[in-house]
Amino acid sequence: MNAASGIVEEDTQLQLELKAPGNATAGIESVLGSLIEEDGDIVAALVASADGLPWARVLPDSLDARRFSAMSGSLLALSLAMAREAGRGEARSVFIATEKGNIHVIQAGYTLLLTVFTRAGADLHPAFARIQRAATQIEKIKSAFDIASAPH
Numbered sequence: 001m002n003a004a005s006g007i008v009e010e011d012t013q014l015q016l017e018l019k020a021p022g023n024a025t026a027g028i029e030s031v032l033g034s035l036i037e038e039d040g041d042i043v044a045a046l047v048a049s050a051d052g053l054p055w056a057r058v059l060p061d062s063l064d065a066r067r068f069s070a071m072s073g074s075l076l077a078l079s080l081a082m083a084r085e086a087g088r089g090e091a092r093s094v095f096i097a098t099e100k101g102n103i104h105v106i107q108a109g110y111t112l113l114l115t116v117f118t119r120a121g122a123d124l125h126p127a128f129a130r131i132q133r134a135a136t137q138i139e140k141i142k143s144a145f146d147i148a149s150a151p152h
Helices: 003-017 021-038 065-085 124-149
Strands: 042-049 054-058 093-098 101-107 112-119
Touching: 021 042, 021 054, 021 124, 042 065, 042 124, 054 065, 065 093, 065 101, 065 112, 101 124, 112 124
Parallel strands: none
Antiparallel strands: 042 054, 042 112, 093 101, 101 112
16 A cells, blocks of 8 residues: 555545544544554553643553643643744644653644653654654544534
């Protein structure tokens, strides 16, 4: 399968999963599960609203989804302010490198954030590509949910 047909197949699968608006969270959790399965360096992920409320997660019990959602929202808001103040435009992501792994917070559309946790020593180039692809899929799910839930 080539890259273009893979993208079409993924989009088709997303549309099948979104027959009803209530499936948005399930669709997002499916994206998170696939992200972790595809890349052994990615150990956990969550999606939160930009105002810090959890939407979906694939996290170990040791990580509190509410706390990390709130911190992700705050962190990206601070980076947006910092980038604007520095005249660098809009911030799209924040990367935190630690001795035990990395945390990457990226926008998934205008209202959602994807936070991903990777192992120490992770090969970040393929991880970043997968994270960006997941953020795009999450944005599509959210957009389909918004359209499906809009009053007619």
